[in-house]
Amino acid sequence: QLQLVESGGGLVQPGGSLRLSCAASGRTFSITSMGWFRQAPGKEREFLSAISWSDDSTYYAVSVKGRFTISRVNAKNMMYLQMNSLKPEDTAVYYCAALPPLVKVVTTTTGWDSWGQGTQVTVSS
Numbered sequence: 001q002l003q004l005v006e007s008g009g010g011l012v013q014p015g016g017s018l019r020l021s022c023a024a025s026g027r028t029f030s031i032t033s034m035g036w037f038r039q040a041p042g043k044e045r046e047f048l049s050a051i052s053w054s055d056d057s058t059y060y061a062v063s064v065k066g067r068f069t070i071s072r073v074n075a076k077n078m079m080y081l082q083m084n085s086l087k088p089e090d091t092a093v094y095y096c097a098a099l100p101p102l103v104k105v106v107t108t109t110t111g112w113d114s115w116g117q118g119t120q121v122t123v124s125s
Contacts (some may be wrong), residue, residue: 002027002114004096009119014030022096022116024077026078033099035059036070036081037109038092038121045095047107049081059105084122093118 008020024031035050049070050059058070069082079096098114099105106112 002030004114004116005069006094006116006119009094009098009121011122011124013125014087014123016086018086018121020033020081020083020094020096020119020121022062022079022081024063024079024098024123028077030101031077031098032101032103034072035097035099035105035112036068036079037046037095037097037112038090039061039095040089041090043092045109045111049085050107052078052107056065057105059098061107067105085123086121090121090123092121103106108114 003026005023012018031053033050033052035046036048039045046062046065051070051072067085095118096116097112099125100113
């Protein structure tokens with residue numbers, strides 16, 4: 001089983017930046033792709049970004065492309081999301097997730113079978 005723990009959320013002013021971290025433990029050898037999602041109150045969970053664990057492939061939702069950057073450090077089993085130019089509409093609970101081995105990245109929640117507990121990001125003045 002794979003365990004995921006997010007950290008780095010908090011309160012930030014519009015235009016500010018935050019870096020989220022996701023620590024993976026357990027069956028880390030099975031990781032092939034990981035990603036970030038968010039869920040705002042009353043809304044469905046939304047795909048933000050994903051990264052391959054074996055090459056340089058990255059994926060971004062249109063809503064965050066150019067503002068958010070995903071990265072990873074395989075040796076530490078860590079994934080990050082650098083978020084710049086934050087807007088009030090970025091306020092949500094942010095989750096990291098992992099796909100089952102060898103499953104291709106999908107930009108919905110379908111198929112992602114490991115999830116962290118989430119970290120709150122609030123963008124407000």
